[in-house]
Amino acid sequence: MKEIEVSKIVDVVEELCIKAACDLDESVENCLKEWQKKEESEFGKYSFEQILENVAYARKENLALCQDTGVAVFFVDVGQEVHIKGGGLEDAINEGVRRGYTKGYLRKSMVNDPVFNRKNTTDNTPAVIHWNIVPGDQLRIQILPKGGGSENMGRLAMLKPSDGLPGIKDFVLKAVKDAGGNPCPPIVVGIGIGGTMEKTTILAKKALSRVIGSPNPDERYAKLEQELLEEINKTGIGPQGLGGRVTALAVHIEFYPAHITGLPVAVNLNCHAARHAEATL
Amino acid sequence: MAEKKVTTPLTDDKIKDLQVGDRVSITGVMYTARDAAHKRLVQMHKDGEKLPFELQGQIIYYVGPCPAKPGHALGPCGPTTSFRMDAYTPAVLELGLKGMIGKGQRAKDVKDSMVKNKAVYFASIGGAAAVIARSVKTAEIVGFEDLGPEAIYKLEVEDFPCIVVTDAQGADLYDIGVQQYRID
Structure with missing residues (x-):
């Protein structure tokens, strides 16, 4: 049984929130560059130029690529042989979101009730988490911030x-x-x-x-x-x-x-x- | 394509010169408002209350910015999808609003109201938020602070880049562009 402290998970999630929002994965950037070559329309070309300039600038300045830094959606694969120590796993992920979205100057976009109140929760929690129980002793955390x-x-x-x-x-x-x-x-x-x-x-x-x-x-x-x-x-x-x-x-x-x-x-x-x-x- | 320079506030004369497909850079003042703020503005007007800003001749930018990092006027601030404001837009156009900046196509009744009230709808590039923020020089909350990122900000902008996507004659780039490139 492998033990993982929740404090470690909080730190990792905080970092992932900021990285996902500010530093577009190179696979996506390269894909954009490949498709840019195929665009023919004036506004299409202009859009690609702006989008790619924004990717580079956001990465350099550590700024969010888009002001809509999204619902924090997670896919989490929990190995059956992992023991989480020191608190709840879901709480740890939400705490990481709270810290990441605050420290990274990311927009907080969650409202507490979809119909009757719609008051901003001010820290972008709660996350939407999809859990998978898998064999092994690893904990894999993937974040996909999803814009509205x-x-x-x-x-x-x-x-x-x-x-x-x-x-x-x-x-x-x-x-x-x-x-x-x-x-x-x-x-x-x-x-x-x-x-x-x-x-x-x-x-x-x-x-x-x-x-x-x-x-x-x-x-x-x-x-x-x-x-x-x-x-x-x-x-x-x-x-x-x-x-x-x-x-x-x-x-x-x-x-x-x-x-x-x-x-x-x-x-x-x-x-x-x-x-x-x-x-x- | 050459950019047209536009300063705020907008007048009927300035709007006459803005045609669908024009690239434009805007300098001056604009106000931010999204659906939650629009809902309140329309209700306040109905209730006879004074609005947080005078709409006559102004531009509303549909945006909920990120918080500003130290040394920045505002955080990344790209456009949000405009159709969520459609339900409220004819009412604010009747109050003298002259320009809107967002992304995505508008409803027919919005375009009809734009023609009637001589207003123009611009798009900025969705997802180019960090680059767009460079043209924001000052930002100040002037209403609905409790809405957080949906509060109304008064922005002073310099050479804010956008495209005329629906002009005051109702011509719509979202229809024109797609027709041009669609392969049947």
Whole structure:
């Protein structure tokens, strides 16, 4: 049994919050640079220039890339042989968020009640945490700060099995077209297919946590990702929705077995600032 | 493309010169407000209360900035999605608002109200927040401080970069641009 002190977890989460918000992963920056070459529209090119200048400047000055530093969404893999000492794991993650968002001069965007009060909690807690129990003695913490502009454009459909591939494609394309410029294209499109209503939406979020542009290991799904990416980039939405060739940088699909009656599909969009950071203890 | 220099407050004459697709740099004063602040502004007007700032000829920037680091006027401050303000926008245009800065397409009734009231809608680049903050010279909270990042700030800006995405004739770059690049 490996022991991990909560104070260590708080420190790590604090650091991850700031790193994710200010220092865009190079894989995403390189992906943006590759797609920049393919853009033809005047405003599309201008958008890419501004976006990439912002990435470099934010990193240099340790400033948030985007003022919407998001809901702090976590995927946490807890090894069965890990013992957390000195307090609760969930509390430790929230304390790390509290400290990171304060110390990093990040925006606090959470309100305490969605309907009746909507009072800002002033420290960006609580985080939204997805837990996985896994074999082994490691604790892997991944943060995906998720901005509201792109999150608001998410969709869920409980399709029928007879809708099949054409139904999935139509649904995804409609979600992207209806979103237009709102989610800050060029976007990353996360898609969950299968499972149940809640499972498929978590899969769509999980899909956004993959290394940008990495194909699904199942080649049938990898092909579907590629086909959808090509279709999405024919919509003409373009960077910022102002018209252009590059609407999406990548399409990622995650799938799960489904009930005999169902074909749930969820679409979770991410803006071009596909922010991630992770640590393994 | 050459940038047009614009100073605030906006007048009908200045707006006449702003066409859809123009790159613009704005110098002067603008006010921040998001949906929570708009809701209050519209309610205050209904209740006959004095608003935290005079809307006539002004620009509202849809933004909830990050806190400022020491030595900065304001933290990163890119645009938020504008459609959340659509429900309140015709009412503030009727009160004399002349410009809005945000991102994403507006509803038809907003565009109709812009034509009627001779107003213009600009977009700045979503997610370019750190770079945009360089054009903010001063920032002061003038209303609704309890809303935190959604408070109303008075900003003094210099060469704030944006694009005319809907002009006072109702021409909309979100339609024009997509039509131009769509492959059927």
